[in-house]
């Protein structure tokens with residue numbers, strides 16, 4: 178009794194990123210500019226944070242990893 182799991186109705190796999198609460202402010206770990214929090218729409222498949230100057234997306238996991246670096250790396 179197999180049922181085929183085809184996805185022909187336009188369903189696409191959406192990565193399961195942890196989404197921050199709206200209104201959360203974070204700064205880019207690269208350039209320290211304020212990150213833009215993208216709205217979590219069904220049509221959006223990227224990561225929640227966007228840095229326009231860097232042209233780069235960050236997930237919460239990315240930020241957590243990057244923020245682990247000590248500030249005083251000389």
Ligand SMILES: [Zn+2]
Nearest residue numbers: 205208228231
């Ligand atoms: Zn940046």
